[in-house]
Amino acid sequence: MTTQASTTAYPSGAGGGEPLLSVRDLTVTFGRGGRAFTAVDHVSFDVQPGQTVGLVGESGCGKSVTSLAIMQLLPSRGNTVSGTVSFAGEDLLSLSDAQMRDRRGRDLAMIFQDPLSSLNPVVPLGTQVAEVLQRHKGMKNAPAQKRAAELLDKVGIPDPTRRLKEYPHQLSGGMRQRALIAMALACEPRLLIADEPTTALDVTIQAQILALLKELVQDSGTALIMITHDLGVVAGLCDEVNVLYGGRIVERAGRHDLFARPRHPYTGGLLASIPRLTEERGRRLTPVPGSVADNIPWDHGCAFAPRCASEIGVCRERTPELVPDRPELGADRLLRCHNPLESNPLDDAPTTEESGA
Template sequence: MSHSGSPVRDQTLTKASTRQPVNRNEVLLEVKDLSVIFQQRHGRATRAVDKVSFSVKPGEVVGIVGESGSGKSVTSMAVMGLLPSRATQIAGEANYRGRNLLTLGAKEMSDLRGREIAMVFQDPMSSLNPVIPIGLQVTEVLTRHNDISRADARGEAEDLLRRCGIPDPGRRLREYPHQLSGGMRQRALIAIALACKPALLICDEPTTALDVTIQAQVLELLKELVNDLGTAMVMITHDLGVVAGLCDFVNVMYAGRIVESAPRRELFAHPRHRYTEGLLQSIPRLDAPRGEPLTPIPGTPRDVIAWSKACAFAPRCRHAADDCVVGDLNLMPMGRGGHQVRCVHPADAPDPPQEIRR
């Protein structure tokens, strides 16, 4: 597989020159108080996403980071209109260029998906159809949204694979997903997502199944596409290394809510929420003394309290006190660049007195 370098970048720039200029100060997607509730048997309900708000501009990469089960993927699926309608309650707004995606019908969303909003899913092997050649899966998007012949669509598909760094794209078009390596399958997914040059790209753990070398190539490709095409990107991941290398602004999620949001440099330099602090402390460091153990976050993501009653992270927090479990918490401004945190006793603040510790 060829490495992402100047040839791929030059081809991307050439193709990008035909795209109309974008207004990088425009808010392309604004999510307001998004909530998703899954109804279960016997009247029980699971609140997977709880009052989530964020926005993204053209040419900006906004990260949503957190452990598995924090609500990251459900948030993206709700925005894309991909959640099942049965036993699912969705509230709030997801305004894309002034249109609330949550109120659009199936046909309207189908017209937007692929053409203006695209998504790169986590597992390419399960996202690609195993019995359809790669070429047909790419050209299907082009013929669905553009007035283009099959022959022209095939030529465009070959060019897409080439710009995404897939060698011998003409042959790859005739192959099936199982004949491609993991990295090439992920690049094929990216090519499908970018076929119609969408204004907004949502990436749900796009590098999880890849080795470190291929992961770096895919991230470099995504970075080039954002810079060259002005594409807005929402990057969903649990990998803080991906966040550090790609994102401009970061939202940290826990138990369905955003607990901290900040510019990338501010977040890594001054993490305020105890959950963010715990995530960073649990990452191995090259400059750490040899033999020094990592500091894991105690408990599991299932150890939570309802947000309406307390800080959901309190059962796992070493700094929790009695006043952490006395009611709902809102995001509060702290620090620079729009830094916000949902915490009673944030980092860099004095610990509560010993007598009120839980």
């Protein structure tokens, strides 16, 4: 990193250029020896400047651990992180703690799920937002406070000057999440990681926060990694979607492709599990049977095989690789499956195209 906190706007969308973040074979193992558990297993993906990449999956699929590993926020004891995470040409995993601290909040920032526990309860909001500016931009207190007020205003917090003196408990959940976003954006980072940013919020507040994120990404050219279990959120926001299962990416596709033609049975199962506002009532949900506890280890075949409706003999013998799917679906479309779906499981269900609202 020789350039100081760059403010250049990047062209949005995936270009052919150098990716901003390139994760290769990221593996996180908790514990050692016979009791070791691999939470993230050779995960690779790229994020282009201005792109929104989604990591989707259910609890225990490794999506949050992936983000913590990128941010180097995992405790140093008791786990092993391997692979490379190169951010603008530099491997984050090889940096010292002090070097990483310089980048966190300045070049990459994170928004967490629970805004109350991510804010310090005994420090006024203004001090918390200004702290980032003072640490990374060397601003004095007074201008930092002024800038903090501007930031709060930008994320849609009314009367920001008064809010600077307030404590986190005095704000509502939506306001807290906005404040957290303001902190994350204070130094105009080039990469923002949002870990379930709206899961703790109500739908109307969720809609506000998602609209805000979308606007910020478009205006500033910030790249965004969106971690969520909600396929609805993905459908509206992400350019590219990675579906994770058992610590590995099982399918990667552009969002239109993924929803129109899910190829992995897990993706198809997830889509068929959710009731939709736009379909006829009365369709019986077709859930994925079992739970993540039924998984088999990846080295004995496909972890999803015990729950999979399309399971064939080879699924429990050979580990499927993440390879480009059929060429007519494009080169960016990756799949890890021996027996992929041929048709969208929702196609035989009656659906209406128009939104109910």
